[in-house]
Amino acid sequence: MTNLEELQSRIASVRKAIQTESSQLTDTKKIYELRKAFLDKSGRVGQLMKYMKEVDPSQRADFGKRVNELKTWALEYFDSLDEQMRRKELERVYEQEKIDVTMPSHRRRIGNLHPVTQVRSQLIEVFSGMGFEIYEGTEVENDYYNFTALNTPKDHPARDMQDTFYLSPEFVLRTQTSSAQIHVMENEKPPIKILSPGKVFRSDDDATHSPMFSQMEGLVVDKGITLGDLQGMLDVFVKKVFGQETRTRLRPSYFPFTEPSVEVDVSCFACGGKGCPFCKNTGWIEVLGAGIVNRRVLENCGIDPDLYSGLAFGIGIERVAMLKYGINNIKQLFESDLRVLNQINDR
Ligand code: DAH
Secondary structure, eight states: OOOHHHHHHHHHHHHHHHHHHHHTOOSHHHHHHHHHHHHSTTSHHHHGGGGGGGSOGGGHHHHHHHHHHHHHHHHHHHHHHHHHHHHHHHHHHHHHHOOOTTSOOOOOOOOOOOHHHHHHHHHHHHHHHTTOEEOOOOSEEEHHHHTGGGTOOTTOGGGGGSOOOBSSSSEEEOSOTTHHHHHHHHHOOSSEEEEEEEEEEOSOOBTTBOSEEEEEEEEEEETTOOHHHHHHHHHHHHHHHHOTTOOEEEEEEEETTEEEEEEEEEEOTTTTTSOOGGGTTSSEEEEEEEEEEOHHHHHHTTOOTTTOEEEEEEEEHHHHHHHHHTOOOGGGGTSOOHHHHTTOOOO
16 A cells, blocks of 8 residues: 555655746746646646555545645646747747837839820819810720811821721721710710810831821810910910910811811920020920811701801820930830839829
């Protein structure tokens, strides 16, 4: 028969083992494993009960009580150890995640809008400030809208002004945003005040022409519209886009859909109008075509030209961007060369 004292020392050594073995541990997972090793059914604390049969029956209750005390102690011991570890682990996480807000930051590269987009937004901003609404047409257009309704029937010599991509005898890639005028006038009654930005296409390719480029069409139809209104609006636009000191000049021109037709020049912003290589010594730079809407065009859309008159203009967006940012080859606007694009930021 083993005496109680010996058993008590066994109990004590299990308790000691719990303390020494746990003292090395640094995380909750290991603590949990150790806890299982001692407190599971077949764990080292439970195993002590095996000695029960070796204990004198009169002392069994006492022995059982002591084993239970050890168990209660161990449960609390592991609980508090677990809590301590959790706290330490959290502290470690906080420490690792600490941010030093005084550290110099990484420079983040921010892109900018494409120059063509910048100019388009500026134009929209200026004209919407004057009450223009945006109408976006389609890039594939019916021959009628692109030409015939704009007073340019088949075999009209003005068709040669634009080298057209025909998709079929009936459909073309629109050569001008002017086609939007017809759609709007067919669907709306005056007063009309619209702006129509978009891509246009022509079989044309050199330093200042590209097979695809963008235009911004403007159309105003109301009672008593004159060239004076046109000049007033364009003045606001060129001053905003090219600078307050810029002046405009209307020069007679020809477009089938306007009568009279004008070309609008702005005073050269490189030399202020004195004459320089930029303006080919003329002091002026041409920026857009415009005019008073031809009576025939109004008639084609069911608008009475004796009651209403209109003004229209068409601005080449790449052309404005090239003039404004000093770009001498239109290809630079389509090559996505960041050395060029990064230099242009008007925002
Ligand atoms: N559509 C013309 C072109 O592409 C530009 C133009 C001229 C538009 C006169 C107009 C205008 O609205 O009135 O060359």
